[in-house]
Amino acid sequence: MSIDSFRGEHAFLSNFFECQLTYNNFNYLNVEAAFQAQKCPGSESRFTNLLPSPAKKLGRKVDLRPDWEKVKVQIMREILKIKFQNEELKEKLKATKEAELIEGNTWGDTFWGVSRGNGKNMLGKLLMEIRKEL
Numbered sequence: 001m002s003i004d005s006f007r008g009e010h011a012f013l014s015n016f017f018e019c020q021l022t023y024n025n026f027n028y029l030n031v032e033a034a035f036q037a038q039k040c041p042g043s044e045s046r047f048t049n050l051l052p053s054p055a056k057k058l059g060r061k062v063d064l065r066p067d068w069e070k071v072k073v074q075i076m077r078e079i080l081k082i083k084f085q086n087e088e089l090k091e092k093l094k095a096t097k098e099a100e101l102i103e104g105n106t107w108g109d110t111f112w113g114v115s116r117g118n119g120k121n122m123l124g125k126l127l128m129e130i131r132k133e134l
Contacts, residue, residue, distance in 0.1 A: 002100035004114075012092050013101060013127060016052035019089060021082045032056055034079045038072075039064050076112075077126050084130055093131050101127045 006014035015031040026044045028034040030052050036059030037047035043062060047055050065071075084090050101124040103113030110119035 001098070002102055003096060004102040004104040006103055010096075012089055013096075013103075015123070019083055019086060021079070021086075023079055023082060030055070031079050031083055034082075035059075035076055036062075038075045039068060041065055073122060073126070076123070077129070080126055080130055084134065090134055093127065094134050096131065100124070101131075 033055035
């Protein structure tokens with residue numbers, strides 16, 4: 001079985017799902033804001049009260065830290081681990097059992113997800129890793 005959309009009953013798997021979390025001493029409203037904030041150290045406070053779409057948009061405009069491509073997967077892993085410390089979200093993730101988690105999208109993201117049948121699905125892979133650790 002696979003879950004190929006992080007919408008509807010599986011929206012909790014999305015980085016856009018509302019869930020307050022603290023990462024590196026800053027409080028965020030969702031994973032997307034926490035992740036985008038890490039692109040430009042020193043600017044984290046600009047992301048703390050942002051909803052996912054504005055956070056993503058702002059994240060496209062900041063100057064990337066020089067090591068971003070090397071650290072982005074580890075940062076996402078750390079933020080997701082924090083997200084799934086929430087008991088309700090942890091139980092929902094565990095309830096996906098052995099399902100393959102695929103971040104299917106129509107916007108062409110082939111690194112974090114799969115679009116038109118192509119992609120690395122890094123978000124899905126990280127979620128499955130975390131599920132295995134729970």
